[in-house]
Amino acid sequence: QVQLVQSGGGLVQHGGSLRLSCAFSGRAFSSYSVGWFRQAPGQEREFVASLRRYNSNPYYQDSVKGRFTISRDNAKNTVSLQMNSLKPEDTAVYFCAADSQLILSAMWEASSWDYWGQGTQVTVSS
Numbered sequence: 001q002v003q004l005v006q007s008g009g010g011l012v013q014h015g016g017s018l019r020l021s022c023a024f025s026g027r028a029f030s031s032y033s034v035g036w037f038r039q040a041p042g043q044e045r046e047f048v049a050s051l052r053r054y055n056s057n058p059y060y061q062d063s064v065k066g067r068f069t070i071s072r073d074n075a076k077n078t079v080s081l082q083m084n085s086l087k088p089e090d091t092a093v094y095f096c097a098a099d100s101q102l103i104l105s106a107m108w109e110a111s112s113w114d115y116w117g118q119g120t121q122v123t124v125s126s
Contacts, residue, residue, distance in 0.1 A: 002026035002115045004096050009120035012086055016124070020081040022096030022117050030054070033102040034072055034079040037110055038092035038122075045095065045110040049081060052102065059107060064090075086124045093119045 008020040020036070035050030049060045049070040058070050069082040079096060097113040106112035 002032075002098060004098060004115055004117035006094075006096055006117040006120045009094065009122045011123045011125065014086065014088060014124055014126050016086050017082070017084045018086065018122060019083070020094055020096070020120060020122070022079045024077040024079070024098060028100075029072075029077040030074045032098045032100050033107070034070075035097045035107070035113065036070060036079075036081045036094060037097060037113075038090075038094045039119075040092040043092075047108045047110070048094070050107055051079070052104065052107070053100070083122070086122075088124045088126045090122060091124050092122060094122050095119045 003025045005023045012018050031053050033052045036048040037045045038048050039045040047061055048064055049058060049068055051058050051070055051072050067085045072079045096117040098115040099113045102112060
């Protein structure tokens with residue numbers, strides 16, 4: 001059974017940085033695609049970044065390109081999201097996700113992912 005446990009997040013000023021981490025428990029972490037989504041109050045959960053299984057090329061939402069970096073450590077079974085140059089519009093609850101059967105065309109949709117972390121609040125003050 002797969003479990004994802006998140007850490008990190010918090011309150012930061014505009015232009016600051018935060019790092020989110022997600023620990024994966026279960027088998028064959030490297031065979032899972034991993035990603036990050038976020039959800040602001042009253043809005044749908046939206047794609048932020050992902051790394052597909054067996055593929056090192058990251059994918060990003062346009063609004064975070066150049067500011068956020070997703071990475072994974074297959075030896076430690078962790079996935080991280082380094083967030084720099086944070087803006088107030090980045091304020092949301094952030095979720096890590098994992099899936100072993102994800103296809104590229106479905107990656108952007110939250111409903112396509114099977115496993116989720118508990119979520120962590122990121123608040124960027126102006």
